[in-house]
Amino acid sequence: MQQEFASKLLEGAVTELSRLPGIGRKTALRLALHILRMDEGMGVALGESIINMRRGIRYCSVCHNISETEVCPICGDGRRDRATVCVVESVKDVMSFENTGQYAGLYHVLGGVISPMDGVGPDRLEIDSLVERVAAGDIREVILALSATMEGETTNFYLFRRLAEFSDVRITQLARGVSVGNEIEYTDEITLGRSLLNRTLFSDSIRR
Amino acid sequence: MQQEFASKLLEGAVTELSRLPGIGRKTALRLALHILRMDEGMGVALGESIINMRRGIRYCSVCHNISETEVCPICGDGRRDRATVCVVESVKDVMSFENTGQYAGLYHVLGGVISPMDGVGPDRLEIDSLVERVAAGDIREVILALSATMEGETTNFYLFRRLAEFSDVRITQLARGVSVGNEIEYTDEITLGRSLLNRTLFSDSIRR
Numbered sequence: 001m002q003q004e005f006a007s008k009l010l011e012g013a014v015t016e017l018s019r020l021p022g023i024g025r026k027t028a029l030r031l032a033l034h035i036l037r038m039d040e041g042m043g044v045a046l047g048e049s050i051i052n053m054r055r056g057i058r059y060c061s062v063c064h065n066i067s068e069t070e071v072c073p074i075c076g077d078g079r080r081d082r083a084t085v086c087v088v089e090s091v092k093d094v095m096s097f098e099n100t101g102q103y104a105g106l107y108h109v110l111g112g113v114i115s116p117m118d119g120v121g122p123d124r125l126e127i128d129s130l131v132e133r134v135a136a137g138d139i140r141e142v143i144l145a146l147s148a149t150m151e152g153e154t155t156n157f158y159l160f161r162r163l164a165e166f167s168d169v170r171i172t173q174l175a176r177g178v179s180v181g182n183e184i185e186y187t188d189e190i191t192l193g194r195s196l197l198n199r200t201l202f203s204d205s206i207r208r
Numbered sequence: 209m210q211q212e213f214a215s216k217l218l219e220g221a222v223t224e225l226s227r228l229p230g231i232g233r234k235t236a237l238r239l240a241l242h243i244l245r246m247d248e249g250m251g252v253a254l255g256e257s258i259i260n261m262r263r264g265i266r267y268c269s270v271c272h273n274i275s276e277t278e279v280c281p282i283c284g285d286g287r288r289d290r291a292t293v294c295v296v297e298s299v300k301d302v303m304s305f306e307n308t309g310q311y312a313g314l315y316h317v318l319g320g321v322i323s324p325m326d327g328v329g330p331d332r333l334e335i336d337s338l339v340e341r342v343a344a345g346d347i348r349e350v351i352l353a354l355s356a357t358m359e360g361e362t363t364n365f366y367l368f369r370r371l372a373e374f375s376d377v378r379i380t381q382l383a384r385g386v387s388v389g390n391e392i393e394y395t396d397e398i399t400l401g402r403s404l405l406n407r408t409l410f411s412d413s414i415r416r
Binding site: 007008009010012013015016017019020021022023027029030031032033034035036038040042043044045046047048049050051052053054055056057065066067068072073074090091092094095098 | 214215216217218220221223224225227228229230231235237238239240241242243244246248250251252253254255256257258259260261262263264265274275276298299300
């Protein structure tokens with residue numbers, strides 16, 4: 001049922017908030033009424049932070065990560081290993097890998113994975129620009145860091161074929177294995193099989 | 209874990225969004241990244257609608273419902289029955305009653321119910337202002353429309369005592385009974401008992 005609103009301003013905010021993912025009109029109304037109960041300065045700060053973010057952030061022209069500048073701080077950082085590119089699905093994945101503290105190379109944000117069911121073909125992703133980056137010649141390794149799903153594997157395979165012409169570039173992918181913290185009992189057989197095939201020297205894990 | 213953000217603007221928006229109820233930092237990040245993927249105009253419109261709402265909406269000086277004017281449209285509507293006041297907990301409840309299309313009187317928004325467990329005493333609610341409205345003399349009926357919970361009933365009882373001095377004002381409360389659409393099998397005994405005690409003439413329900 002469409003609700004009658006006492007105020008056009010409230011209705012406007014509810015309509016806009018309900019465009020967000022996972023937020024229906026009922027939740028949007030609850031959020032709007034909460035914002036009304038907040039300190040006025042805080043309510044205005046929320047709105048301004050959204051406007052400033054939307055106006056101020058664009059996509060890095062090299063790796064397509066979000067950036068406040070033409071080239072993002074990662075691509076612009078001279079101390080990073082410019083010969084290694086980690087291919088990820090989304091901006092969020094860049095943050096996840098940065099948070100590991102284990103990676104000092106560059107990134108390339110595809111913007112998703114190939115998914116014919118959702119109408120996402122290779123042309124909808126930043127694949128041509130990846131091939132161009134590799135063709136430029138400075139890259140020695142491309143790490144495929146996509147989800148271990150059907151769509152991710154399909155995309156991995158497609159990228160592998162597109163990059164096959166660069167025979168001196170190593171194409172690697174993330175290790176498949178038992179997630180840290182998981183019990184063997186609850187780990188699926190395919191993962192267990194891969195974790196056996198790709199077993200590593202125990203002494204290596206001690207050294208790290 | 210505190211996440212590292214590539215952008216201060218993104219971090220700012222995530223911080224502000226995560227102040228909303230039920231929205232943690234992970235959800236806030238998901239929302240912010242969604243806003244970044246939206247059309248720029250739509251993203252800015254979201255922020256502006258929040259600012260406009262927060263700046264433009266205040267509380268009606270009579271009934272404490274939200275309003276864009278000193279006195280809300282309901283209190284200012286000369287066609288409404290000014291002798292009846294429906295006491296509700298929140299702005300949302302006003303909308304619910306308006307949506308029934310069954311009520312033509314005025315409202316009084318308490319701002320909650322008495323709840324010692326949550327530190328909400330009578331002085332934290334708009335009770336004095338309700339007593340003042342009734343004392344002014346034009347009101348003939350006060351409908352207590354609070355939740356049928358322990359706190360709601362406590363507040364009903366408190367209001368009843370505070371308004372007892374106005375012996376010519378009827379104090380009524382919402383009917384308790386079986387919810388429309390509910391099966392008897394799943395209706396609790398207290399509700400069933402009240403619905404028996406307060407049974408109504410079947411012929412009345414046909415006429416409506």
